[in-house]
Amino acid sequence: MCLAIPVLIKSIEDKEAEAEIGGITRRISLWLTPEAKVGDYVLVHTGYAINILDQGQAEETLALLREIAEAEEAG
Amino acid sequence: MKYISEFRRSELAEGLISHIQHSSKTPARFMEFCGGHTVTIFRYGIRQVLPETIEMVSGPGCPICVTANADLDKAIALAQIPGVIIATFGDMLKVPGSRSSLEKAKAEGAEVYTVYSTMDALKAAADNPDKPVVFLGIGFETTAPTVAASILQAGEQGIKNYYVLSLHKLCPPVIRALLDAGEVELQGLVCPGHVSTIIGSHPWEFIANEYGIPCVVSGFEPLDILQCVDMLVGQVEKGQSKVEIAYRRGVRPEGNRQALKLMEQVFEPAPARWRGIGEVADSGLKLRDKYKSFDAEANFTIEPGPVVEPAGCICGEILRGVKTPADCPLFGKTCLPESPVGPCMVSTEGSCSAYYLYGEGLGG
Amino acid sequence: MEDKILLAHGSGGKLAHDLVEKSFVKTLANPLLDKLDDSAVFELSGRLAFTTDSYVVSPIFFPGGDIGRLAVCGTVNDLAMSGAKPLYLSLAFIIEEGLPLSELEKIVNSVQRAAGEAGVKIVTGDTKVVPRGSADKLFINTAGVGVIPDGVDISGDKAGVGDKVILSGAIGDHGIAVMSQREGISFDTELESDCAPLGGLVADMLNASRNINCLRDPTRGGLATTLNELASQSKVSIRIEEKAIPVREAVLGACEMLGFDPLYVANEGRLVAIVPPEDADKVLKAMKKNKYGKDAVIIGEVAAKPPGRVVMKTVLGAHRIVDMLVGDLLPRIC
Numbered sequence: 140m141c142l143a144i145p146v147l148i149k150s151i152e153d154k155e156a157e158a159e160i161g162g163i164t165r166r167i168s169l170w171l172t173p174e175a176k177v178g179d180y181v182l183v184h185t186g187y188a189i190n191i192l193d194q195g196q197a198e199e200t201l202a203l204l205r206e207i208a209e210a211e212e213a214g
Numbered sequence: 215m216k217y218i219s220e221f222r223r224s225e226l227a228e229g230l231i232s233h234i235q236h237s238s239k240t241p242a243r244f245m246e247f248c249g250g251h252t253v254t255i256f257r258y259g260i261r262q263v264l265p266e267t268i269e270m271v272s273g274p275g276c277p278i279c280v281t282a283n284a285d286l287d288k289a290i291a292l293a294q295i296p297g298v299i300i301a302t303f304g305d306m307l308k309v310p311g312s313r314s315s316l317e318k319a320k321a322e323g324a325e326v327y328t329v330y331s332t333m334d335a336l337k338a339a340a341d342n343p344d345k346p347v348v349f350l351g352i353g354f355e356t357t358a359p360t361v362a363a364s365i366l367q368a369g370e371q372g373i374k375n376y377y378v379l380s381l382h383k384l385c386p387p388v389i390r391a392l393l394d395a396g397e398v399e400l401q402g403l404v405c406p407g408h409v410s411t412i413i414g415s416h417p418w419e420f421i422a423n424e425y426g427i428p429c430v431v432s433g434f435e436p437l438d439i440l441q442c443v444d445m446l447v448g449q450v451e452k453g454q455s456k457v458e459i460a461y462r463r464g465v466r467p468e469g470n471r472q473a474l475k476l477m478e479q480v481f482e483p484a485p486a487r488w489r490g491i492g493e494v495a496d497s498g499l500k501l502r503d504k505y506k507s508f509d510a511e512a513n514f515t516i517e518p519g520p521v522v523e524p525a526g527c528i529c530g531e532i533l534r535g536v537k538t539p540a541d542c543p544l545f546g547k548t549c550l551p552e553s554p555v556g557p558c559m560v561s562t563e564g565s566c567s568a569y570y571l572y573g574e575g576l577g578g
Numbered sequence: 579m580e581d582k583i584l585l586a587h588g589s590g591g592k593l594a595h596d597l598v599e600k601s602f603v604k605t606l607a608n609p610l611l612d613k614l615d616d617s618a619v620f621e622l623s624g625r626l627a628f629t630t631d632s633y634v635v636s637p638i639f640f641p642g643g644d645i646g647r648l649a650v651c652g653t654v655n656d657l658a659m660s661g662a663k664p665l666y667l668s669l670a671f672i673i674e675e676g677l678p679l680s681e682l683e684k685i686v687n688s689v690q691r692a693a694g695e696a697g698v699k700i701v702t703g704d705t706k707v708v709p710r711g712s713a714d715k716l717f718i719n720t721a722g723v724g725v726i727p728d729g730v731d732i733s734g735d736k737a738g739v740g741d742k743v744i745l746s747g748a749i750g751d752h753g754i755a756v757m758s759q760r761e762g763i764s765f766d767t768e769l770e771s772d773c774a775p776l777g778g779l780v781a782d783m784l785n786a787s788r789n790i791n792c793l794r795d796p797t798r799g800g801l802a803t804t805l806n807e808l809a810s811q812s813k814v815s816i817r818i819e820e821k822a823i824p825v826r827e828a829v830l831g832a833c834e835m836l837g838f839d840p841l842y843v844a845n846e847g848r849l850v851a852i853v854p855p856e857d858a859d860k861v862l863k864a865m866k867k868n869k870y871g872k873d874a875v876i877i878g879e880v881a882a883k884p885p886g887r888v889v890m891k892t893v894l895g896a897h898r899i900v901d902m903l904v905g906d907l908l909p910r911i912c
Contacts (some may be wrong), residue, residue, distance in 0.1 A: 224895070
């Protein structure tokens, strides 16, 4: 449920932003994430940014998964 | 970091699959509440790579599927009022109500716009100032704040012909209702990712604390689901039950406060009808009195006629996780994606549609 | 004021004649058309392929093409998919009253360019104008005829166990380029429709091998629907690999946004070939040398079971059924 995808904020004008994914751009609303800045990746659901993605957390998760994969390969 | 391809990498998936296979000893049944998770699980064939100890069952987390016929009939009746423009997400078009569907109403002359966003619905209202534009407010906590924002925006911009038929539903109350019914025994819950983006992970704590069921919030990429299952297996093997997040990039424990604030400003909890489950207290949202001028229910005379349920359809039991599509006598016979009898076959993320389209049970 | 198409342009009277002579015949000129007789008269010999299709795309101009180019390429490609060398096309317009004449002329020019590129001639045509609201700007019907070279026998029921499945390029460009212009969905993209005439590509492939069993262009319904048609006609299973299927980043992005699966998005300049394994490499090599086949890849092969079904190996190594498209692609939230 609730399809939401990561897009990159390219520019902001008032409560709306120009956001990009894979060369596709679309206007999105920042009503739910007023703190979003240009350069942030946000999760967009039905045209609204619902969250700013946390790059640090994403990297930590991937590092953890790499550790698991390496341990499994070794073991 | 683009947050998509990184979470589809097969070598990391192999590591997780291997880890799950080594660590899972105790038979366990996990429910993925969310239809989006069901789709990821089928689309990538995740059930096939899990060990026999783990059974995945699908839950009622598809807003289209759980919309009761009585409410669908209301939406269709609204569409049939001459002059009214209905704006809706594409998901709703084909869902059959008691006698018709929005798609059929459209073929008969109703004005039905498919939109990607309430932003597009607002634009339709601004472009057609002489006609009322009614947006069908379908969706869980993820979607409700976007609809709340559109109402506030309509107010700011002085758009007076924009209305919302609120059929929004809330997830935690219905999970409690499911667990209280006691029909399905669970050893773990895959908690909905984007609902949790809004409400955070705290609202799931009652499930771990009061019902002793491990909870892990998951994202929608294959690695997210596998990591979530791995964490659930970890809790099961250690005899724990707590709430964890396997989707930290997208979910904070406290959720999105701004979104919650707007949702609470515009809506208040109300009882809601769920297909197959019935009325659940405080599991829906209605517009507060202050925003009555945007409420379709308050501004139109809606006459949907008597409710008729499709004979033989077991969508209700499937939504409760009690039965699977394979148990349904209509599945794959009279109920097909091209001629759906029940909503679970219509919605792309409905269990029946996922079972049918992705051929569950197919060997290598 | 801008010149617009009037009902009188379709009446058969003076205005109609002017339109045909000035806008159509001048641009599309060739000896068969120039005669302006009731039918085009020509001689052909051998096995012929004959096809027709109607084009109702909205909007009529989209990134990378327009309804005119599409109407030529679509019919040329249908002929090419039976192995034929496309030769002659008919061209019939149904125009909604009020269409700017300049737009119609732009489309006729585009028809001519596409026909020139495809090596076909427009030899007969028709124009009707309907009242405002009775059509959406412009509908086009084209029919086409082509000649099949000796020794070529291509049909959807000929896929054999062990055959290789070749795809000529990345999928979904056309569908997403058109979708980007739709009202209520609109997004910006530099992506262009893949709309292209494939007669030349097919000729190159047949020069490499006359043993090609099936050819089909995955238009509406996308790659998934085309593979299902072939599997079902040939009563075989088609096994494909998710990793092998090329999809551009922009198509992936739009699909993520709208909740689509690229396997179901339309193409207008791609083809699927099913070829005996011993001929696959030379066909592939020939394709890569043509500009419309330079990204060609083998995406899978034909197996016996389960007959009529397409099975895809996912990136996780699991298998899933890929079914046909049901209904329209609609943006979804769930």
